[in-house]
Each structure stands twice: as structure tokens, then as C-alpha cells.
Amino acid sequence: MSYIEEDSSKEFHDELKYLKLLSNSYPTIADACTEIINLQAILNLPKGTEHFLSDIHGEYEPFIHVLNNASGVIKRKVDDVFGNILSLKEKKSLATLIYYPEQKIELELKEQQNIEDWYKITLYRLIDMCRYVSSKYTRSKVRKALPKDFSYIIEELLHEQPAKMNKEKYYEEIIKTIIRVGRAKEFIVAISKLIQQLVIDRLHIIGDIFDRGPGSDIIMDTLLNYHSIDIQWGNHDIVWMGAAAGSEACIATVLRTSARYANLSTIEDGYGINLLPLATFAMEFYNDDKCEFFKPRFENDNTCNDKDVKLMAKMHKAITIIQFKLEGDIIKRRPSFKMEERLLLNKIDYDKGIINLNGQTYKLKDCKFPTINPNDPYKLIPEELELIDKLKSSFLNSEKLQKHVRFLFAKGNLCLKYNSNLLFHGCIPLNEDGSFRRVTIGASGKEYYGKDYLDRLEILVREGYFYKNNPEAKLYGMDIIWYLWNGADSPLFGKDKMTTFERYFIEDKATHVEKKNYYFELEDNESACNMIFKEFGLDPKISHIINGHVPVKLRKGESPIKANGKLLVIDGGFSRAYQPETGIAGYTLIYNSYGLLLVSHEPFESTQKAIEEEKDILSTTIVLEQEVERKRVGDTDIGEELKIQIADLEWLLDAYRTGIIKEQR
Known part of the structure; x- marks a missing residue:
């Protein structure tokens, strides 16, 4: 027997094995015919909305x-x-x-x-x-x-x-x-x-179920019970996913954002996370600080009394400084992120209350930093370490938060192809000339771009949450999640930097500018869209990008x-x-x-x-x-799957009628 005959024989054996398995579900010619008729009819129903x-x-x-x-x-x-x-x-x-x-x-x-x-x-x-x-x-x-x-x-x-x-x-x-x-x-x-x-x-x-408004947990409870759903993660979702995974920088970011928009009730009442340790810490270290620039923004109908506003401002400032320290650790730990320019605490002259950025000196609006050692500004003091441990434990043990985040993983992706449409929250990182931006991931120095880049990021995000027995891989995955929140080449963020420090501490709005990725300059360009469609295996003539x-x-x-x-x-x-x-x-x-x-x-x-x-x-x-x-259904992704099922059933039908497989009467 020749190699080709051997290969053909093996292929036939595999096909026969598959048909026998299929025959368990459709044991007779009548059963197979009935299902073919049913599926063929479904193909001609109107497409679902x-x-x-x-x-x-x-x-x-x-x-x-x-x-x-x-x-x-x-x-x-x-x-x-x-x-x-x-x-x-x-x-x-x-x-x-x-x-x-x-x-x-x-x-x-x-x-x-x-x-x-x-x-x-x-x-x-x-x-x-x-x-x-x-x-x-x-x-x-x-x-x-x-x-x-x-x-x-x-x-x-x-x-x-x-x-x-x-x-x-x-x-x-x-x-x-x-x-x-x-x-x-x-x-x-x-x-x-x-x-x-x-x-x-x-x-x-x-994308972006979380943050700003008062009811992210209510929205997630609603989505949990929805009959048919998919979710493309947004930057505000990913940071909550990182917090649920145990990323300390993401936990600090989630708390800072919630304090900024007066939504700490989502943390405390919605997810049962104890904020008393943060309040106690803030009162101890910021009791004499009015924290004027950290007063919460009331963008909804919720209001607080003056005492609560003052406490929230202190909590806001306390967790913001902790966030900057924790982010500094990640930036130093991951040189491949290329975010060294975001290390700002070491650029402050704490005696003069000024900071030097890009060769220019700016006066700080707020110069009170009771927990920062100017000689080692990123080092957490013992009380901050204790606080973060308590907060991390609360996030990891919040049953409701973990349930919601597992749902985001079960139903979510960075991007999705569905019925000739490409769905993603932010952008596909591009260069100025319209080409895909190549990004190095990991110590290996391997570059990724386009679809491969998003696919690799998604794998790392899942590792950051689900890995239990590989601490190094889990830590890298959590750091990637944080990078997706604010990294220059993040498809969810889509800007060169997040100027959180500048917005809080520097009056000059020129320092607040965050330059968008070139994708946003090219999103009105048909050629750029067609290039993205081809990269993701979609037909440019009939496809759409939805973000x-x-x-x-x-x-x-x-x-x-x-x-x-x-x-x-x-x-x-x-x-x-x-x-x-x-x-x-x-x-x-x-x-x-x-x-x-x-x-x-x-x-x-x-x-x-x-x-x-x-x-x-x-x-x-x-x-x-x-x-x-x-x-019709036949024009959709589900229709393509049904056509494959029909072809397989017709194949089974031939096997029955030629005697290759016996009916199970």
C-alpha cells in the first residue's frame, strides 16, 4: 500500500468514525431526512434582529x-x-x-x-x-x-x-x-x-459597562439574565477585571475612579467591599488636608452632605497617591511597556512644590504628600501596604464581583466577528502611514500586530485572571490588564498616555493632552477600514466596523x-x-x-x-x-453553521443508502 493509499485509508477511517458518531443522533434515514428538511427550512427564515x-x-x-x-x-x-x-x-x-x-x-x-x-x-x-x-x-x-x-x-x-x-x-x-x-x-x-x-x-x-454612573452592578445583574449576549471589553471594564484578578494597581484605579465620581456606593453596597480601612487611613494621614482638588464630581442626582464630601475627598487623594506608587512598580518591572516617561513622582521637587516635565517647570496645585518619601517616592509606607492587603482581600472575596467578572470572561472578548461585522471597543493600533502598529510583548521580543496582537492580548488577560499555579504568568497577565487600561498601544485606551497626575496637580491644560492613536485620524478612511477587514478575514464590500x-x-x-x-x-x-x-x-x-x-x-x-x-x-x-x-438565516454566521450540518447529514444519508453504515432500527 502506498503512502497516499495509507493516508486515504486513514482519512476514510476518520470519516467513518465521525459518521458513526453522527448516526447516534440520527439513527435512521427518516431521522436524517427530517433534520435536513428542518435545517433547510430554517435557512429561509428572516434573520434575527x-x-x-x-x-x-x-x-x-x-x-x-x-x-x-x-x-x-x-x-x-x-x-x-x-x-x-x-x-x-x-x-x-x-x-x-x-x-x-x-x-x-x-x-x-x-x-x-x-x-x-x-x-x-x-x-x-x-x-x-x-x-x-x-x-x-x-x-x-x-x-x-x-x-x-x-x-x-x-x-x-x-x-x-x-x-x-x-x-x-x-x-x-x-x-x-x-x-x-x-x-x-x-x-x-x-x-x-x-x-x-x-x-x-x-x-x-x-464595552464600558463600568464607572461614572451609579449602577454598574445593576447593569451586570441585568446582563447575566439576558437570553443571548456577547460583550466586547472596554477599558473601563478591563480595569475592573484586573481588580477582581488581584492587580493592586487596578484595585487602586477602580477605587480612585469611584471616589472621583462619588460612586463609592457601587463598591461598598453593590459589591460588599469594605471601605472602612481606606476611610480610616485617609483620616489618619490627610486629616489636616482639605484635599480641595479631590472633591468628588456629582454628575448624577446623588448628593452628599458636607462631612461625607470631605471624607470622600480625603479617601480620593489617599488612593490616588497609592495608585501612582503601584503604577510605578509596574512600569519599572515591565520595561517592554515603554512607559518610563510616566514615572513622575521622582520628577517632583518636594521642597519647592514644582515638577519638571519635558524640560519645563510647573508649579503644583497641591504640595501635601504625607506618605511620600522624596528619596524613595514609589515606596509604600507600612500603613499603605497593610491597607492594600485588606482591599485586595475584599476584592478577591467579593462573591458578586467575581461572579460578574467571570461572566465578562465567559461572554466577552477583545473583538468579535459576527455576521460580517467587526465589533471592538476602541481601536486597532495603527501607525501614521496607516500600517498596523507592531508591538513587542514579553521578554522574547516577539512583535505582534492587527488580529494576532488582539488575540495574544486576550490570552494574556485570561491568564491574568485564571492562572493559579503559575504566579509569574499570572502577574504578567495582570500587568497586561493594567496596560490595557492606559498603555500607549492598548486597543482599548487608544492614546499615547493617560495624564491622570497632570489633571490633578498641574493647572496648565497643555499638560493634560492625550494624543489619540492614528486609528482615530484614519477611521474615516475607507482604505484603512478595508485593510482592517482583510486582516480579520472579512469581506470589505459588505462588512462594517462597530465601536x-x-x-x-x-x-x-x-x-x-x-x-x-x-x-x-x-x-x-x-x-x-x-x-x-x-x-x-x-x-x-x-x-x-x-x-x-x-x-x-x-x-x-x-x-x-x-x-x-x-x-x-x-x-x-x-x-x-x-x-x-x-x-435570511442562511445569510448569517449561524446559517453557515447550519449549511455545514446539512452537508454532514446528507453525507450520512449517502452512507446509509450505500450500506456503509447500517440504520439503527
């Missing part, structure tokens, strides 16, 4: 509202179903009920004179809505989504045929009995949430649509801090079977007003691309 959100920054109320209303999709579906049948007020009321069923029912119970009539009318309307939004899926998929308590009833009602009279009384009796036995409230909640689920087939979060990170300043004439529609930036400012500058309250994106829709949102007032006054977010929808022919 995708929903893209970015840069939520802890703003849980507008986030949950946009999630519940699917960026206006539900309102449009209500209009599709009821058109001129219902008044505008009735349609708004129905939409609000679908967004917030529990709260809306409580209001109706107080206001309705005949609640049974309201229940009956509402149930019929919700069933009509549910029947409409489920029509693009197989019965099997809808069945899997049905709430357990009402699965049989909803399935029966969804497949009611109004034109046929045989079961009219049967369906009427189901509705009456639901009301009579006191289950109408629970049924309305269940079917409203089912509508929310069926309207969106896949949710994409393009966030940099708020789109609509008031300054900026557009979220770049490179003739090839690149879309959907950070429009969920965070209230950005809204005065952006002029809006966020962009989101919808990708359905008809094309791409960009949705811009006005500021959200409150959940209470949305429920009580039925005030939806005012949104404007722009049709970016409209398909001449409606996209």
Missing part, C-alpha cells in the same frame, strides 16, 4: 429602558400590529406595559374601575403582539423561550387561528380562566418579557457614520457627564433582516416618569442600509 449598545458607564436607568424598548423596535412593532386600530395613547400605554409590566400593572390596579375588563383587553392585545414577533422563528425556538409557568397556555394561544370557529370558545375560555383564577397579573408579566426576548435575537455590548469609546460630539458637527458607512461609532453619551458636549444621550444600532438602523436618543428623564407618564425616550432612527432582498 441584533441590538448594539456601547459605553453605558453605570447609567442603569436609561440602559434598562433602551434594553426593554429595544431602541424603539417594540414601539414600531406595536404600530405594525395595531396601526389605526388603537389610539396613540393606547399604543403608548401598551408599549409601556411591555417595557415595565410589573410596575405598570400596579398603576392600573389603582386606576382601573373594572380591572377584569382591562385584563381581558390587555391579554388579547399582548397575545396579538406575541404572535407577531414570534412569527419569524421556528415553533421549536419559540417553545424554548416560553416561560415555564405558562408555556402550554401561551403556545396554544399563539397558534390560534381566528378565521376558524372550531376553537373560538376554547380560546375565550383560556383567557377568562386566567383572569378568574387570579393569574392575569403573572401572565401579563410573563408574556411581556417574552415579547422583549423575541424582539431581539442577539445583544452586543461594545464606541470616543463620544460622538453631535453639537460640534461630528457624525457617527464614518468611511462612507463602513465604520459606525455608537458612543453618543449614555453617561450624563458627556451629554452637554455630545448633545445627545447615546447612539444604539439595530441590525434586522431589512438592514442597519442607527438610533440616537435624547436624555432619559427617569424610570418613574417612563411608567407613570408613559414618557418614552425620544429617539431618531436613521436607515443606514436597506436590503433589496430581506436577509
Whole structure:
């Protein structure tokens, strides 16, 4: 037997082994044929709707509202179903009920004179809505989504045929009995949430769930229960992931950012992390320091009394100095990061209260450094070491934080290819000439760029969190996580430096400048986008880059649509801090079977007003691309997988019919 024959024989043996395994799931010709027919039919269903959100920054109320209303999709579906049948007020009321069923029912119970009539009318309307939004899926998929308590009833009602009279009384009796036995409230909640689920087939979060706003933990709890989701890590997410891994510099950064935006409640109440040691330390070392430049920014409705503000300012300054020291250790430990210019504590003349930067001397706004030894400025004093140990223990032992971060790892990536779109938070590092920036990682001196660079970084991030038995690899992974927060070649940060020290201590705003990576200068360049598509194995003719990170300043004439529609930036400012500058309250994106829709949102007032006054977010929808022919499942990534399954089943069918494999009758 020749080598080729041996190789062919081995290939045949492997193929036969695979087919025998497949035959366990489809033991007969009939079984294989049935599945082929089923999969082939699925390929011709309309493509599911995708929903893209970015840069939520802890703003849980507008986030949950946009999630519940699917960026206006539900309102449009209500209009599709009821058109001129219902008044505008009735349609708004129905939409609000679908967004917030529990709260809306409580209001109706107080206001309705005949609640049974309201229940009956509402149930019929919700069933009509549910029947409409489920029509693009197989019965099997809808069945899997049905709430357990009402699965049989909803399935029966969804497949009611109004034109046929045989079961009219049967369906009427189901509705009456639901009301009579006191289950109408629970049924309305269940079917409203089912509508929310069926309207969106896949949710994409393009980074920055954490920081600034008051409810990052609430957002994460919501995402944990979402039916189909992926997350592209943002720079504000990665630093929390580093803190959960045990990176001391990331822990200090998370605490500093939370103190700066008066969100220490997220740390303490949301994640159960004890901040008493930090408060005690701050009062001991900064008791006589007013910490004027460290007073928290109140960008939300939360306010504090003067005593709390003073304590928070002291805690803020204390953890900031510790952060600078810990960062200095990393910079010295990792020369490959090339961040030596960020070692600033040793550039201060502590007697004169000045600092020398790039040949220029600047007076410091604040010269009180009770924990810094001018002769060894990066050395942590014993009390700081003790404090960091306590804080690190709290972060590592926060059950809720660890659960949330494990979810970010399970559902997250640095970037994702999905249905011809490339999703990432910040940038793909580029040089001035538009070429991919080559970055050295590790002591080996190996250079990475483009897709390989992001792939390697992701592996190191996972090692930084998950490695237990290799302390050296874990430490390097944690240092990489910190680098992704603020390193010059970080695809999540995308700037040459983070001028945290300068913003706190130097008045001259020229020192605050952070130069963006050349990607952001070239993002309106089609050639640059096409180069990125090719690097990631995507077709430039039909693909899009979707990212966030940099708020789109609509008031300054900026557009979220770049490179003739090839690149879309959907950070429009969920965070209230950005809204005065952006002029809006966020962009989101919808990708359905008809094309791409960009949705811009006005500021959200409150959940209470949305429920009580039925005030939806005012949104404007722009049709970016409209398909001449409606996209089908067969045009998606899932469709490609189904086609492979069909080919394998047809292969099994041939094996049955030629006798190579026997049916298991």
C-alpha cells in the first residue's frame, strides 16, 4: 500500500468514525431526512434582529429602558400590529406595559374601575403582539423561550387561528380562566418579557459597562439574565477585571475612579467591599488636608452632605497617591511597556512644590504628600501596604464581583466577528502611514500586530485572571490588564498616555493632552477600514466596523457614520457627564433582516416618569442600509453553521443508502 493509499485509508477511517458518531443522533434515514428538511427550512427564515449598545458607564436607568424598548423596535412593532386600530395613547400605554409590566400593572390596579375588563383587553392585545414577533422563528425556538409557568397556555394561544370557529370558545375560555383564577397579573408579566426576548435575537455590548454612573452592578445583574449576549471589553471594564484578578494597581484605579465620581456606593453596597480601612487611613494621614482638588464630581442626582464630601475627598487623594506608587512598580518591572516617561513622582521637587516635565517647570496645585518619601517616592509606607492587603482581600472575596467578572470572561472578548461585522471597543493600533502598529510583548521580543496582537492580548488577560499555579504568568497577565487600561498601544485606551497626575496637580491644560492613536485620524478612511477587514478575514464590500469609546460630539458637527458607512461609532453619551458636549444621550444600532438602523436618543428623564407618564425616550432612527432582498438565516454566521450540518447529514444519508453504515432500527 502506498503512502497516499495509507493516508486515504486513514482519512476514510476518520470519516467513518465521525459518521458513526453522527448516526447516534440520527439513527435512521427518516431521522436524517427530517433534520435536513428542518435545517433547510430554517435557512429561509428572516434573520434575527441584533441590538448594539456601547459605553453605558453605570447609567442603569436609561440602559434598562433602551434594553426593554429595544431602541424603539417594540414601539414600531406595536404600530405594525395595531396601526389605526388603537389610539396613540393606547399604543403608548401598551408599549409601556411591555417595557415595565410589573410596575405598570400596579398603576392600573389603582386606576382601573373594572380591572377584569382591562385584563381581558390587555391579554388579547399582548397575545396579538406575541404572535407577531414570534412569527419569524421556528415553533421549536419559540417553545424554548416560553416561560415555564405558562408555556402550554401561551403556545396554544399563539397558534390560534381566528378565521376558524372550531376553537373560538376554547380560546375565550383560556383567557377568562386566567383572569378568574387570579393569574392575569403573572401572565401579563410573563408574556411581556417574552415579547422583549423575541424582539431581539442577539445583544452586543461594545464595552464600558463600568464607572461614572451609579449602577454598574445593576447593569451586570441585568446582563447575566439576558437570553443571548456577547460583550466586547472596554477599558473601563478591563480595569475592573484586573481588580477582581488581584492587580493592586487596578484595585487602586477602580477605587480612585469611584471616589472621583462619588460612586463609592457601587463598591461598598453593590459589591460588599469594605471601605472602612481606606476611610480610616485617609483620616489618619490627610486629616489636616482639605484635599480641595479631590472633591468628588456629582454628575448624577446623588448628593452628599458636607462631612461625607470631605471624607470622600480625603479617601480620593489617599488612593490616588497609592495608585501612582503601584503604577510605578509596574512600569519599572515591565520595561517592554515603554512607559518610563510616566514615572513622575521622582520628577517632583518636594521642597519647592514644582515638577519638571519635558524640560519645563510647573508649579503644583497641591504640595501635601504625607506618605511620600522624596528619596524613595514609589515606596509604600507600612500603613499603605497593610491597607492594600485588606482591599485586595475584599476584592478577591467579593462573591458578586467575581461572579460578574467571570461572566465578562465567559461572554466577552477583545473583538468579535459576527455576521460580517467587526465589533471592538476602541481601536486597532495603527501607525501614521496607516500600517498596523507592531508591538513587542514579553521578554522574547516577539512583535505582534492587527488580529494576532488582539488575540495574544486576550490570552494574556485570561491568564491574568485564571492562572493559579503559575504566579509569574499570572502577574504578567495582570500587568497586561493594567496596560490595557492606559498603555500607549492598548486597543482599548487608544492614546499615547493617560495624564491622570497632570489633571490633578498641574493647572496648565497643555499638560493634560492625550494624543489619540492614528486609528482615530484614519477611521474615516475607507482604505484603512478595508485593510482592517482583510486582516480579520472579512469581506470589505459588505462588512462594517462597530465601536464606541470616543463620544460622538453631535453639537460640534461630528457624525457617527464614518468611511462612507463602513465604520459606525455608537458612543453618543449614555453617561450624563458627556451629554452637554455630545448633545445627545447615546447612539444604539439595530441590525434586522431589512438592514442597519442607527438610533440616537435624547436624555432619559427617569424610570418613574417612563411608567407613570408613559414618557418614552425620544429617539431618531436613521436607515443606514436597506436590503433589496430581506436577509435570511442562511445569510448569517449561524446559517453557515447550519449549511455545514446539512452537508454532514446528507453525507450520512449517502452512507446509509450505500450500506456503509447500517440504520439503527
